Each structure stands twice: as C-alpha cells, then as structure tokens.
Amino acid sequence: MDLGFSDEQEMLRKVARDFLAKECPEPLVRAMETDELGYSRELWEKMAGLGWQGLLVPEEYGGAGLGLQDLAVLLEEVGRALLPGPFISTVVHVGTALLHGGTEAQKREYLPRIASGELVGAVAYLEPSGRQGAEAVELTAARDGDGYVLDGTKLFVENATAANLLVVVARTGGHGSDGLSLFLVDPLAPGVTITPLATLASDKQAEVAFWSVKVPASALLGDVGQGFEILERVQRAAAVAECAYLVGLIAQDLDITVDYLRQREQFGQPIGRFQALQHKAADMAIDADACRFVTYRAAWALDEDAPDAAFRVSAAKSFVSEASLRVVTHGQQLHGGIGFTKEYKIQLFFLRQKAGELRWGDGDFHRARVADALGI
8 A cells, every 4th residue: 555646646736736726716715604605616617628527437438447546545635725616526425426326228328428528517415414324314215107206305514505416315114224216316306496595604405305306217327226335435535524624714713823822922923933822833743644645545545445444544544534523623712712703814724624524424424334343
C-alpha cells in the first residue's frame, strides 16, 4: 500500500487548488447559500471541461476511469474551497450506483451525461426517522403491470432541487436488508414533490415525497429485491468522499487558524507564542494528519476491493467525523469571539464540518459497524 501521491495526482491537486482559488472564492460560497439551486452552472461547466465529473466514469463511457484515491485528491481541494453544489452527490452517489447496479443500457444512457456535466443527480435514501440502515427504509415500490408505483417520503435528500435524476431506495418486499430495490426516477415525474429544507450549514437538502409515482420496469437499478448490495457500495464510497472533503476542510481551517495566531497580537506579542494556544494548534495538526492517513487507506481498500474494505471505511468515517469536529472547534476557540461571527470565514468551516460529520453515518453509526467487523 503506497499512499504517496503519484506525479499525476500531484498535478491534479495543484490544478484543482489553483482553479478553485480563482473560480470558487469566498463570495461565491456565500452567494450559493441563498441560491435556489446552490451551485453555479458556469462553474459546473468549467469543472466538466476539466474532466472532474468524469473522473470515476470508465473510459468507454466518456470518463477518465480513475479510482477513489484519485478522487480523494480532488475532494481534498473541494473541501478546502468549500465548493458548493452537487459534485459528490452526482459523481460519487449516483455514479457509484450506476457503475455497480446499472444495466449496460443504463450505463450508456447516464454515465456519459455525468462525465459531460449534463446530468446532476441525487440519492433519496433517508426517511423521516432520520435513521441510517436498511431497516429504516419504508418507502414502497409496488408492482403495477409492467412497472412499479412508488409511495412514501424521503428526507435530507442532498441537492434534490438541482437534480435531473434521482436514485430512490425503496422496499419491494421483505424486512431489513431483504427486499430493497433502487429505482431511477425523474424529479419532474407526476407525483414527485420536492420541498427545500432550511439547514444551519446552508447546504441544499430537501424533503422528496412520492405520491403514487409510476415508473417503468426499466427504471429498476439492478435486480428487484437485491438493492442492498448496491446501496452498501454507495454508502462506502460516499463515506470515503465525505472523509476526503473533511480532510481538505480541516486543512484549510488549520491554515487560517495558524495565520491568525501569527498575526493577532496581545500583550505586545503574537498570541501564537502562548503555550496553551500552541498546544491546541498542535492538536489540530495531529488530527488533520491522522484524518488524511485513514481516509486514503480506506480509499485504497475500496479501489483494491480489499477483504477489510468495509472495516477500513467505517474506521475512517468514525474517526474523521469526530477528529474533524475537534479541529474546527479548536479553530473557533483560537479565534476568540470573532470566530463565531457570520462575517468571518472561519465559521463557514465549522458549519460545513457538522454537515459532513453526519452524512452517510456519524461516528457512532460507523463505530458499531467496526464492532460488527470485529465479531463482537
């Protein structure tokens, strides 16, 4: 296992950092908080021109055919810049579902559109209970002639207001992980109602209700009743993606905080010379470094389809969820009162961290999965 960057990955990192510094400045991040869609179409098209949306898409479908380790390099820079929009939900969530569950016809229809930037996607998984896990899925998909009828409600659906394709997790029978199926649904289909939700992080989440929504049999992703395995693959890739985003976020939080400690003066000297503050900054750096290691190890395990991949992913998401919170908390504290004002940039990192911490399972959820992997 070699976690060092290749020349190509280092080039990707540099290009992404330079590009986002120019194209995704703080004013754009703030403007997208109140934007209906939550992302800049112009920026989205520029990203597609760089091939970012097609990073995981195989070459035969118009993409680069790279792996999660490569994507993690890019997502670090995305996290540093607090890039708003549906990049992860489209490329990772929907892309993974199609790659591992789609028919050849579905792949040829949708993957080139992801790679070109034409398609914006979202996965509708969580429900009003807010619980992770297959047993929490109650939205039903009943057989109706040569198709299905979907009834139920999904909550906290990321980027649903911007999406032109939804992957919906539904129950076609059974209990728990048995009888789950995934469907490709047009958000504009009759019976689909999307209601934006207000969140502290100002990210774009929505309630999506399905009122007797009819879909053809061709909308089924994978085999009927066998959607749990696809969902698990999506959840693992999504967890690693969130970890990589958080790694970049806390790295930038650390950089901003260290600069502040060097420049802010009290009692005739920079506050960074006070030992108590030095130790907090050191703790931030240690956590940031550890987060990067466990994230890339998990990405490597998924790319290699390693036997312990599920363990590595849950270990990473559990650790990064909680360590990143420690980092942004220290960052807030070291800035003093100004760190809690909306006018100052550091608070943006604090709010985005909490959203990333909770997505696709918090520390407790993944800690339980680690325990399961240990057989206890």
